[in-house]
Amino acid sequence: MAPPETSPSGSTAASLARAVARWGVAGALAALTFELVLRPIYSIHMASDPELGAIVAPGSTVRWGIEGWGTSRWAARGIRVEAADPSRPSVLVLGDSQTESLMVDDAEVFTTLAERRLQKAKPAARVLNAGKSSHSVADYVALAPRYQAAFAPKWVVVQVRDSDFGSDAFHENKRHFERTASGVAVVDVPEPTRGRLGSLAWAARQRSSLFGYSVVRFGKFRAAAAQDAPLFHASQAKHDEAPTGEAAELASEFPLDAELDLLVKAWDGRVTILYLPELDPKHPDRVSSIGGWLAARCRSQGVSFVTLADAFGGMLARGRSPYGFANTHFNEGHMNAEGQAATADLLAAELERLGVP
């Protein structure tokens, strides 16, 4: 019997179907491959806490290899590492991504190291790491009652950097300070609500490293494209100017004293300010004037103050850097294991001096 004849349109359709199937199967396999490749590099599940906002999902493990290489486990309410003995009193550490420290392992983060050092001699306080990327002084003030209610800490440590009292605390897209006649007040900005599609995308982002990291990468490519030289006039390309951030300028622009006073008041004075300086490796002894202002203000107001300026400066003088990882840049970005250890030593010493339980 002769084989049935196939019309040209039929063969085209069949060939198209084969191509679609081929690309579909190959695409699925490639996606699976990269899902597996990216899991150790970018795996972070976020959840929404009714009082604290977006937090790392309780009980989840974050794997971070974009900067450094860290694995962190997260307990309820955005606290890093499950507490060993919940009955013991706690020291709550607030801060931004430097405290959150996704880029180092749990055993290397300064809060874990400080807790170990405190507990060397006797059973002592738990050190709770509530670090959250992009938080600023405005968040530490606004969230104080909620953190009080949730953890009832005996003492609070607030980690700050040069930018924390400046533009970071006045960014209108997030919780921020606003000037008032008497100084400053906090403005709470609610979490953005998502539509149905947005919720689906959000859920997919939490479950898939491939999807989550794709969103991050698209953002980076878009930002890079915006920096392209102007077409037809390359010689007129503008270069970024170095940020100044000097205290004299900031003091005229931002109500620094009022911000610090509000922060200390929010925690009834039971607070230690932990200052992480950003030092120029070539001049490790030069602290920014913000650091100088902060030290002087804390001293005059009797506020506990820890600065890493000398410790970090000493490290740089020995050729080591407190910031940066092998897969990023020298002395840039977040604290590495050496920076974390130095921070833990000074913080534990200060807590011991204060007689924190």
Add this chain to the structure above:
Amino acid sequence: MIFSSPRFLAFLVVLLALLALPIRLRAKLLVLAAASCLFYAAWDVRYLALLIGVSVVDYWAAAKIHASDRAGTRKAWLALSMVSNLTLLGYFKYTNFLIENVNGLFGAHVPALRILLPAGISFYTFKTMSYTIDVYRKEIQPCRSWLDYVTFVTFFPELIAGPIVRASVFLPQMQREIGPTRARLSLGTSIFLFGLMKKLVIADPIASVVDPVFADVGAYSGASLWVAALGYAIQIYCDFSGYSDMAIGVAKMIGYDLPENFAMPYLSGDITEFWRRWHITLSSWLRDYLYIPLGGNRRGLGRTYVNLAATMLLGGLWHGSSWNFVVWGALHGVALAIHRWLTSHPSWRPLPNVVTGPFTFLFVILAWIPFRCTTFGSTFTMVKKMFTLQPGFHWVPSSVLIGAAVMVVAHVVGRHVEGHRETGGLFGSALARVDARLHRDAISSWFVELRFAKVASVYLALVWLLTIFFFAATGTSPFIYFQF
């Protein structure tokens, strides 16, 4: 427009679509020339006139040379072409260098001029000079129309940073039909992606960590400086050969074949072999238009050494207006002369490549130091700290180690492939099983053509694309050779 930018990809897609239209070849050449001018003007529109001007002068000079039988007249037109090109190159590239040196030597205070170096001037002046010289030597016929010539001169894939394509290679191809075909797109895209990977996944991440070290060599430890020197050797290879791959790939998509520019140079067993494998189109240009006219090796050993040194000195200066480039050229010139002296000795017995290769690579790395450092002072500081292992900031970036590992694997594959030219060896047959084809005949010695007839080959292509998407540096940093 940088090849690795989204703007360029949009530009390329539109151009290929236009070249796919069923129009006459002359119309396609017109489209191509216009697109090339647009590509060049996108950098800075003011210098497009300069490029067009150069093409007018050299087209005219070559036509006059060809039309005349009188030696004097022919020489005069050739001289006009040479003088006009070298004057342009000299003015834009070396005026401030000259002023700086006059000021330094005589204590003068001549102010530097505000000159913006036109992109690709070193490349296109060499290209146009080779055209008039070849017409003068009667090695090629001049272009029949200015459209052909301007299409050749402005051909955008290699306009800014090579490969330096000679008229004798390009002009005969202009008779063929151009425009994208399935085979051209498959091959061209594969080579382009190969180059894109080298640039974005290897060279740019290394640049971001090596640049700060070279900017402040005094601050870093000797060990870190060794790592930085190795990093730069990998960066410049992947950056420049990546650009060449992308240029060759784009040209293939359009329908033209450009000459290979690199052939695994870091596998070279000696410095002479290195220059047969590194920036091949420049080294062959310097050989044919400088070294041989100077006398080459035909006037005795002593003169050969002088010619080698002079050629390499000028080759160094071609890269930029700095004594550091001259030192780099001199180092290579001296090394070539020493190698020539050794090999010409009757008792010379060559050692195997496995012994001499590492020393050659070490020499090349060390020679990159003056090339990359901006001053003599930083060059001396770096070399001194490296050899005395002085303390300083300790910094071993992983991107250099990853880049080095990838390079080792790529070169091992390349060496294996070179030894199995017919089949591609194990690697070639493994790829054949997944319907990907190994090419061994040009361009970085080997590359993989991505084809889409089987699930495995589509999978390979997608993995390739995803690797670039997830692991590429995101900033569109210019290619190193754009500054030359």
